[in-house]
Every structure is written in structure tokens, then in C-alpha cells.
Amino acid sequence: MSLTRDEFAERLAAELQRVGSTGSWEYDAEQFSLRCDDPExxxxxxxxxxxxxxxxxxDQENHLRRIVVSILSSHQELPDELEHARHDLRLKLWCRATIDKMDLKAQVEGKPGIEMPLVPVGEHLYASVVFDFPTSVRSIQSKDLETWGITPYEAIEIAKQNLIEDEAVLVSSGDSFSASVTG
Structure with missing residues (x-):
């Protein structure tokens, strides 16, 4: 039996708590999102x-478990040194309207805006750099680049080179790949 949006969100939040997430997860039905307080x-x-x-x-129960693993693994610590992180840096494309909307919403709410370096790609996209974990990706923030002593431009060039050097990878249905695509 298929879950409604609300049931899906509640099951996912409950599963995150069950497996030991340190924070408290709250469902925002209006935004169709889960918010965690620790880590934020x-x-x-x-x-x-x-x-x-x-x-x-x-297949849906296993899919829920993979989503939980993906969410929790995205909170892993990044390497402290660029040389340990370099090989796993990749580019991620974002729908520009999505990022601009999130940034505007944060400003209206008096919260910090988007803290990841973004580079416009044409009129409708942004590119950012992510760290590619085995089961998820994590967006690289400005503070991460400062820790590694590189500029956003240098990080993007490293990520581009990694894409050139990588072999082609197939995407499988149900692997949560499409969930990481914004838009």
C-alpha cells in the first residue's frame, strides 16, 4: 500500500530517530521537508x-532504509586536508530558481543565506562543489574551502578534472540518485 506524503514523512522521521540520529526531526508539511536541530x-x-x-x-521498505542511510551519511565529517578530499570532489548542478528561493526565504526569516559557493551556469543553473561519499553527497561550504586553503574557483577546477578522469557510472532505479537532483 502506498503512503501519503504525510505518512511518508512521518515514517522517515521515525526511522531516522530509530536508527540513532542525534537530532530531533520535525515534519514541515507546507514545505514537504524534514528539519533537524542537531545537526541543523x-x-x-x-x-x-x-x-x-x-x-x-x-521494494518501498528497502527504499526507505536507503534514504535513511543516505541522509545520515551526508552528515559525516569531511577530511581536514585537501589532499584527502581532492579525489572525492564533484560538481553538482542546481536549478537557480530553487537556490534563489531558499536564499530569499532565509533572508525573510532572518536566517543566514546559502553558505556554499555557487557559480552561474547559463541563465537557469548554478554549479557547486560536493564531496562524494559512497552513499550520498555533501555540499561544500565556504568554511570547508577556507579549511583546505583553496578558492571556490580552485575547488570547481578540481571537481571538473575529477569528472573528466572518472569512468562512466550507470544509475539504477531505486538508488536514490534522482532524489539528489534538485528542482
Whole structure:
């Protein structure tokens, strides 16, 4: 039986708590997101849910578990030194309207805006740098680049070179890849 959006969010929050997430997860139905207080995080659920509801019911429970692993692994610590991080830096494209909307919302609420370096790609996209963990990606923030002693431009060049050197990788249905695509 398929879950509603609210049921999906509540199941995911409960599963995150069950497996030992240190923070408290709250569901924001209006934004269709989960918010965590420790570590501070917002998980937009739209793409996760869209992927989940397309799966046969017998695959949905495993999919929920993979989402939990993906969310929790994205809170892993980054390497302290650039040389240990260099090989795992990748580019991520964002829908420009999505980022601008999140940044504007933060400003209206008196919160800090987007803290990751973004480079415009054409009129409708931004590029950022992420660290590619085995089961998730984590956006690189300005403070991470400061720790490594590099500029956003240098990080993007490293990430571009890594993409050139990588072999082609196939994407499988149900692997949560599409949930990481913004838009």
C-alpha cells in the first residue's frame, strides 16, 4: 500500500530517530521537508517521495532504509586536508530558481543565506562543489574551502578534472540518485 506524503514523512522521521540520529526531526508539511536541530539540516522530500511512490510496494521498505542511510551519511565529517578530499570532489548542478528561493526565504526569516559557493551556469543553473561519499553527497561550504586553503574557483577546477578522469557510472532505479537532483 502506498503512503501519503504525510505518512511518508512521518515514517522517515521515525526511522531516522530509530536508527540513532542525534537530532530531533520535525515534519514541515507546507514545505514537504524534514528539519533537524542537531545537526541543523533541512531535507526536502519531494524527489525522495516521487522516487518512492514509483516503486513496487515490495521494494518501498528497502527504499526507505536507503534514504535513511543516505541522509545520515551526508552528515559525516569531511577530511581536514585537501589532499584527502581532492579525489572525492564533484560538481553538482542546481536549478537557480530553487537556490534563489531558499536564499530569499532565509533572508525573510532572518536566517543566514546559502553558505556554499555557487557559480552561474547559463541563465537557469548554478554549479557547486560536493564531496562524494559512497552513499550520498555533501555540499561544500565556504568554511570547508577556507579549511583546505583553496578558492571556490580552485575547488570547481578540481571537481571538473575529477569528472573528466572518472569512468562512466550507470544509475539504477531505486538508488536514490534522482532524489539528489534538485528542482
Amino acid at each position: 539540516a533541512v531535507i526536502n522530500l519531494g524527489n525522495f517521495f516521487a522516487e518512492h511512490e514509483k516503486l513496487p510496494s515490495e
